[in-house]
Amino acid sequence: EAEVAQSPRYKITEKSQAVAFWCDPISGHATLYWYRQILGQGPELLVQFQDESVVDDSQLPKDRFSAERLKGVDSTLKIQPAELGDSAMYLCASSLEGPSLYQFFGPGTRLTVL
Amino acid sequence: ELKVEQNPLFLSMQEGKNYTIYCNYSTTSDRLYWYRQDPGKSLESLFVLLSNGAVKQEGRLMASLDTKARLSTLHITAAVHDLSATYFCAVDKYGGSQGNLIFGKGTKLSVKP
Numbered sequence: 200e201a202e203v204a205q206s207p208r209y210k211i212t213e214k215s216q217a218v219a220f221w222c223d224p225i226s227g228h229a230t231l232y233w234y235r236q237i238l239g240q241g242p243e244l245l246v247q248f249q250d251e252s253v254v255d256d257s258q259l260p261k262d263r264f265s266a267e268r269l270k271g272v273d274s275t276l277k278i279q280p281a282e283l284g285d286s287a288m289y290l291c292a293s294s295l296e297g298p299s300l301y302q303f304f305g306p307g308t309r310l311t312v313l
Numbered sequence: 314e315l316k317v318e319q320n321p322l323f324l325s326m327q328e329g330k331n332y333t334i335y336c337n338y339s340t341t342s343d344r345l346y347w348y349r350q351d352p353g354k355s356l357e358s359l360f361v362l363l364s365n366g367a368v369k370q371e372g373r374l375m376a377s378l379d380t381k382a383r384l385s386t387l388h389i390t391a392a393v394h395d396l397s398a399t400y401f402c403a404v405d406k407y408g409g410s411q412g413n414l415i416f417g418k419g420t421k422l423s424v425k426p
Contacts, residue, residue: 231410232346232412239419240418240419241317241401241403241416241417241418241419242356242401242414242416243416244413244414244415246408247412247413254411255406255411255413275323290355290356292356294412301358301361301415302358302412303358304355304356304357305355306354306355307355308396
């Protein structure tokens with residue numbers, strides 16, 4: 200069964216360092232989402248891509264976060280510099296093009312900032 | 314600002330009992346999503362409710378949607394331990410179907426023997 204892949208699964212870093220997360224969506228899924236989930240909260244959408252274009256990044260802290268999906272397939276989310284408050288689970292999801300009913304979530308990357 | 318509120322946030326149930334989780338949202342939306350998350354795991358889609366009055370059932374879980382009241386319910390029938398998880402509802406940020414989901418805080422369900 201096709202799945203969304205994410206790496207690394209766990210990342211520990213010190214504040215002020217740079218971190219990067221990678222996501223490979225299900226093959227053929229044009230829409231890709233990055234969410235941040237703080238412990239005990241629901242996921243919060245950071246950025247949505249349609250192919251290689253950003254559709255919505257209104258919740259992305261652009262002073263330190265960046266996301267790209269250069270070829271419209273896999274995607275990278277970067278934080279530079281990391282802050283203590285960035286400790287969270289970062290989830291990637293994908294869906295078929297446009298207004299799809301279902302988003303398929305990856306296993307997530309658990310980030311701890313010390 | 315769009316708000317999605319779930320209650321209760323914590324629910325401890327005995328096996329065999331019934332209970333309902335409520336999800337209220339503050340914007341007009343014709344669809345609502347329910348997800349399940351096991352500890353340390355990712356999210357699993359449970360239901361997508363597409364219109365007013367929609368009802369869907371899977372095993373011991375039944376979800377319904379009242380768009381006029383902006384309310385969805387997730388009813389648990391004769392709970393079993395395997396249902397222990399956190400349940401999230403979500404609606405589209407723009408009230409449509411763009412996929413920009415706003416999630417509630419989740420209801421952590423614990424089913425005890």
